[in-house]
Amino acid sequence: MQLAVLGLNHNTAPVEVRETLAVSGDELSQIYAEIMQNDRIYEAMIISTCNRVEYYIVTDDFLCNIESVLGIVSEHCNMERDQLRKYTYIHCGEDSVHHIFRVASGLDSLVMGEPQIFGQVKESFEACREFGGAGTFIRKLEEYTIKTTKKVRTYTGIGENPVSVSYAAVELAAKIFGNLKSHNALIIGAGEMCELAAKHLVTSDIGSITVTNRTMEKAEKLASEVNGNVLPFENYRENLKDYDIVISSTGATELLVTKDDAKNAMAQRKKRPMFFIDIAVPRDIDPAINEVENVYVYDIDDLKAVVEANKKQREKEAVKAEEYIQQGLENFYGWLDSMKIVTVIKSLRASFEDTIEAEVQRFAQKNKVESKDEMVKMHYLLSAYMNKVLHTPLKNLKNKSSEGGKYTLDEAMKILFELED
Numbered sequence: 532m533q534l535a536v537l538g539l540n541h542n543t544a545p546v547e548v549r550e551t552l553a554v555s556g557d558e559l560s561q562i563y564a565e566i567m568q569n570d571r572i573y574e575a576m577i578i579s580t581c582n583r584v585e586y587y588i589v590t591d592d593f594l595c596n597i598e599s600v601l602g603i604v605s606e607h608c609n610m611e612r613d614q615l616r617k618y619t620y621i622h623c624g625e626d627s628v629h630h631i632f633r634v635a636s637g638l639d640s641l642v643m644g645e646p647q648i649f650g651q652v653k654e655s656f657e658a659c660r661e662f663g664g665a666g667t668f669i670r671k672l673e674e675y676t677i678k679t680t681k682k683v684r685t686y687t688g689i690g691e692n693p694v695s696v697s698y699a700a701v702e703l704a705a706k707i708f709g710n711l712k713s714h715n716a717l718i719i720g721a722g723e724m725c726e727l728a729a730k731h732l733v734t735s736d737i738g739s740i741t742v743t744n745r746t747m748e749k750a751e752k753l754a755s756e757v758n759g760n761v762l763p764f765e766n767y768r769e770n771l772k773d774y775d776i777v778i779s780s781t782g783a784t785e786l787l788v789t790k791d792d793a794k795n796a797m798a799q800r801k802k803r804p805m806f807f808i809d810i811a812v813p814r815d816i817d818p819a820i821n822e823v824e825n826v827y828v829y830d831i832d833d834l835k836a837v838v839e840a841n842k843k844q845r846e847k848e849a850v851k852a853e854e855y856i857q858q859g860l861e862n863f864y865g866w867l868d869s870m871k872i873v874t875v876i877k878s879l880r881a882s883f884e885d886t887i888e889a890e891v892q893r894f895a896q897k898n899k900v901e902s903k904d905e906m907v908k909m910h911y912l913l914s915a916y917m918n919k920v921l922h923t924p925l926k927n928l929k930n931k932s933s934e935g936g937k938y939t940l941d942e943a944m945k946i947l948f949e950l951e952d
Contacts (some may be wrong), residue, residue, distance in 0.1 A: 532573065532668060534627040535593035537600050537619055538585030541641045544618035551608045554579040556658075558607070563662035565603050572596050574666040576659040578634070580651050582641050587631065589668045593623045628672065628863055632856045635676050636683040637690065643845050644689040649680050671866060679859030686855065689848040697727035699837045700808040701735055703829060704776050707806050711776075715739040718759075719767060719779035719787060721749035724810050728778045729757045741774070743767045745781075771796040771805075778808045779815040786817050793820040810834065876925055883921065887913045924948055 539552065554562060554577055566575045566588065574589035586604065590596040601619070605612045622630045630639070635652040637644045656673040659665045665673075684690060708714050716732055718725050721744040729740055740759035744750035747763070754761045762770060771777065771792060779787060788807065796805065804825040809816040812831060820828045891909050900906060924947035944950065 532589055532591055533593060533624045534587060534589055534668070534672070535597050535621065535623045536585055536587045536627045536630060537597050537604070537621055538578075538583060539618045539620065540583035540585075540639070543620060548618050549582065549584065551610065552584045552604065553581075554584060554607075559658055560662055562603065562607060563659075563664050566600060567663060569596060569599050572599070574669045575664040576655060576669055577664075578652060578655040580648065583634070583639075585634075587627065587669070589666065597621055625860065625864065628675075629856065629860055631672070631676055632679050632859055635680040636852055636856065638683075638849055638852055638856075643842070643849060644691075646684075646690050649684070652676065652680075672863070675859055675863040675866070678862075679856055682855045682859070683852045687848045687851045689845060689852050691844075691848075696810055696831060696834045696838060697724055698731050699834045699841070700728055700778060700810060700829070701731040703834075703837070704732075704806050704808065705735055707804070707827060708775060711735050711737045713738055714775040715741070715773070716776040716778060717762070717767065717771070717774040718742045718753070719777065719815065720744055720781040720811070721746070721753045722780055722782075724780040725778065726753055726756070728780075728808070728810070729753060729759065732776075733757050737776075768792055772799040774805070775803070776806045776808070777816075778810065780810040781815055783811070783815055784813065787815040788820065789817045790819040790823065793817075793823045793826050797823055797826060808834075876928065879925075880921070883917050884914075887917060 539549065541549070544552075559577065562577065563575065566572055566586070571592055572588045572590050576587040578585045578587075586600050588596055588600060601612055601615065605615050608615070631652070633639045635649050637646065637648055640648050653673075656665070656669070656676075659669060704716075705711055711732070715738050716729075718729050718740060721742060725742075729742070732740055740754070740757050741762050742750045742754040742757075742759050743762040743764050743766075744753075745764050747761070750761050750764075753759070768788075771788070772795075777788065781787065793805065793807075802825050804827065807816050807820060807826065807828040809828065809830045814830055816828055816830070818828060818830065820826050887910060890913065891906055894900065894909065895906055900909075927947050927949065
């Protein structure tokens with residue numbers, strides 16, 4: 532048995548292709564059923580996110596059965612196989628296990644180290660069990676994937692140091708103010724950058740968020756998503772004094788906050804510091820505001836410099852993460868190797884038990900033993916003796932099976948039965 536994966540991600544396929552191949556929750560049951568109809572596919576799992584769609588299968592013939600999955604995917608997305616192949620990659624065996632460990636740890640993500648993928652992978656394992664795709668192999672793969680990812684998250688800084696402009700903006704605010712619980716923020720704009728910044732503020736436990744935007748409907752929508760308040764756009768200037776943090780990203784062609792605006796606000800704040808984050812191009816906030824005492828202004832270039840430095844730091848941490856992934860890989864394949872010996876142990880025990888049964892029957896016939904109680908006692912005695920005889924060699928067989936050592940027959944016997952030279 533080996534693991535194989537057919538997939539595509541943000542590196543191999545544009546968003547319109549990823550959208551076409553994405554598997555919704557309503558479709559999972561049908562696709563799992565189609566994949567598991569193949570007698571040579573014993574287990575299967577599907578991961579489907581906005582940046583990747585991957586099909587994992589446990590099989591004894593990965594080339595033939597990956598082709599089978601490709602056919603199912605082709606029909607599902609109504610795309611010719613040859614066209615689909617242009618966007619997909621295939622991993623097999625150890626490479627597949629290495630791949631899922633990297634995916635779950637965030638090393639294969641669009642934003643390296645992002646934590647959301649770990650939860651998405653765990654949800655995929657849960658769906659796999661729900662729809663009948665999980666067996667011994669995938670259940671164990673889930674266990675080792677979770678263990679490995681937790682080690683990467685705990686012992687490396689792969690998830691630290693923000694690598695998105697919006698997240699970096701919030702991190703800077705946290706550094707200036709410390710705990711954000713007693714502070715409030717004004718978001719000027721309701722586009723994607725403002726939405727991300729607002730959501731990062733929520734996760735940073737900001738005291739309150741207020742959203743203002745030229746289009747009131749958009750401001751209300753974003754405010755509802757972050758449990759915030761709405762401020763009419765025409766009133767934002769006179770209310771600047773009420774906010775410790777101001778984040779702005781609009782399409783305005785003129786400055787929305789001038790040096791005079793900041794001076795007026797600070798005059799009413801009794802010199803309590805203000806933090807302006809301008810992630811708009813062209814800029815929304817006058818850089819001259821930096822000249823006002825206790826006011827801090829960062830624009831998108833400042834944030835990009837922070838992001839680039841943080842990316843380099845995450846890349847360093849990724850090297851450490853790969854070491855933990857390699858450990859997880861070795862541990863998983865140690866378990867897989869030990870499973871090979873389970874079949875041998877079962878066969879050995881079955882052979883001994885067949886011999887015991889035959890010997891009891893032969894002895895009973897030869898000695899005209901008709902009492903069932905006597906035969907049960909003989910069977911019990913021989914089984915107890917068998918267990919004692921096999922205990923030491925089977926214990927050593929389990930312990931040594933994953934070491935990969937090569938022994939002569941006499942060395943093997945000495946190891947199994949713990950014989951003295």
